[in-house]
Amino acid sequence: MKPTYLHAFTKPSRTEFVTMVRGEGARLYDSEGREYIDGMASLWYCNIGHGRRDMADAIAAQVVKLESYNNFDPFSTDVTDRLTDKLHALSPIPNNRVFLCSSGSESVDTAMKLARLAHVQAGQPERTIIISRGRGYHGSNFGGTSAQGLPLNKIGYDPLVPDVTQVDPDDIEALSVAMSRDGSRIAAVLVEPVQGAGGVFPPTDGYLQGLRKLCDQHGAFLIFDEVISGFGRLGTWFAAQRYGVVPDFTCFAKAVTSGYVPLGGVFVGSAPLRALEADSAFVLRTGYTYSGHATACAAALKNLDIIADEGLVERATHVGDLVSSALHALHRDGVLREVRGDGAVWAAGLHGHHDAQAVRDIAMRNGAIVRGIGAETNAFCPPLVATDAEIGRLMDAYASALHEHVKTVGA
Numbered sequence: 001m002k003p004t005y006l007h008a009f010t011k012p013s014r015t016e017f018v019t020m021v022r023g024e025g026a027r028l029y030d031s032e033g034r035e036y037i038d039g040m041a042s043l044w045y046c047n048i049g050h051g052r053r054d055m056a057d058a059i060a061a062q063v064v065k066l067e068s069y070n071n072f073d074p075f076s077t078d079v080t081d082r083l084t085d086k087l088h089a090l091s092p093i094p095n096n097r098v099f100l101c102s103s104g105s106e107s108v109d110t111a112m113k114l115a116r117l118a119h120v121q122a123g124q125p126e127r128t129i130i131i132s133r134g135r136g137y138h139g140s141n142f143g144g145t146s147a148q149g150l151p152l153n154k155i156g157y158d159p160l161v162p163d164v165t166q167v168d169p170d171d172i173e174a175l176s177v178a179m180s181r182d183g184s185r186i187a188a189v190l191v192e193p194v195q196g197a198g199g200v201f202p203p204t205d206g207y208l209q210g211l212r213k214l215c216d217q218h219g220a221f222l223i224f225d226e227v228i229s230g231f232g233r234l235g236t237w238f239a240a241q242r243y244g245v246v247p248d249f250t251c252f253a254k255a256v257t258s259g260y261v262p263l264g265g266v267f268v269g270s271a272p273l274r275a276l277e278a279d280s281a282f283v284l285r286t287g288y289t290y291s292g293h294a295t296a297c298a299a300a301l302k303n304l305d306i307i308a309d310e311g312l313v314e315r316a317t318h319v320g321d322l323v324s325s326a327l328h329a330l331h332r333d334g335v336l337r338e339v340r341g342d343g344a345v346w347a348a349g350l351h352g353h354h355d356a357q358a359v360r361d362i363a364m365r366n367g368a369i370v371r372g373i374g375a376e377t378n379a380f381c382p383p384l385v386a387t388d389a390e391i392g393r394l395m396d397a398y399a400s401a402l403h404e405h406v407k408t409v410g411a
Ligand SMILES: Cc1ncc(COP(=O)(O)O)c(C=O)c1O
Pocket: 044, 103, 104, 105, 106, 108, 137, 138, 139, 140, 144, 192, 196, 197, 225, 226, 227, 228, 253, 254
């Protein structure tokens, strides 16, 4: 029978699913009672691990007090104000203000809109062009779909948002040429500091610094999409700190709540803020019913305390070292073409005749969840609470899956 649920990023013809029913830390259990090590923190988000009673208590306490109240003019909620104070202090952007929404896609669309809007308010309405990178993933709303550098995800949705273009992902010269050509018409450059869903590509040396310089030269804003890298994944709270580059906007979501309740947001830096705050009669006409949702904010506050109290930002480096040394061993054995990553997000680059989706399926049968990205990449992004033994099981299961695949299709 056809399932009633039309799944995201799945063939509508698929009828069989792995149905998860329970989680505990880095472990998951499906409806058949099988146990898995979650090597992907679900979808790059569950840094604090699954099924936590302390999160349930914090969420329940907020629901019975006030589940939410809208934050449109003139309202706010106490828990939301507490969260933005806390996020403001954690942010890599000095003197920021925090916009809130419910997802990474909404955060990207909001940053794109605010970048254009700030230029309008500053008297430069001709600055409409947003440049992003090939291989980038910025969510699936229309702004993020237009800014993506993953062509398959754009098919069938034309016409997309105008004046949003992509350049080669690692070529700072290509960006320099594009920016010189369109100079005074550029609103912003939008990048993931470490490209995630496109296959886990850390920036090449000096690339992000080069971006900052070009944006300053041409009067464009720099937007970092830290939907994956934010909240500890790289061994720092944000990638901006890891790479020493301060953007004008930072998009975040996912690990801000570790996914217990959906939440996203944008840090807005002082340059765009100056423009948005200049006219006291100006009204910011964008936002969402659930902007500042009280229960999501309570979940975020608790989650951020857990990340700090359990030292998970520091632990990310250790978790990443375990994953990366297992992958480098496979590379030395010749079964992997390359290994990419930083902090606690890594990728195995497979040889051309191997199939990452088939390896993923075998790994699942071995009790390990990794992600297949196209045919050539398996990604790893475990919960930061995973124990050394669990990471060991994950990587052993992956290694056996890869060897089994190689045995079937040839080295
Ligand atoms: C870098 C990046 N930006 C945006 C998004 C979209 O986030 P969401 O799926 O919460 O809308 C994602 C999702 O994976 C992402 O990785």
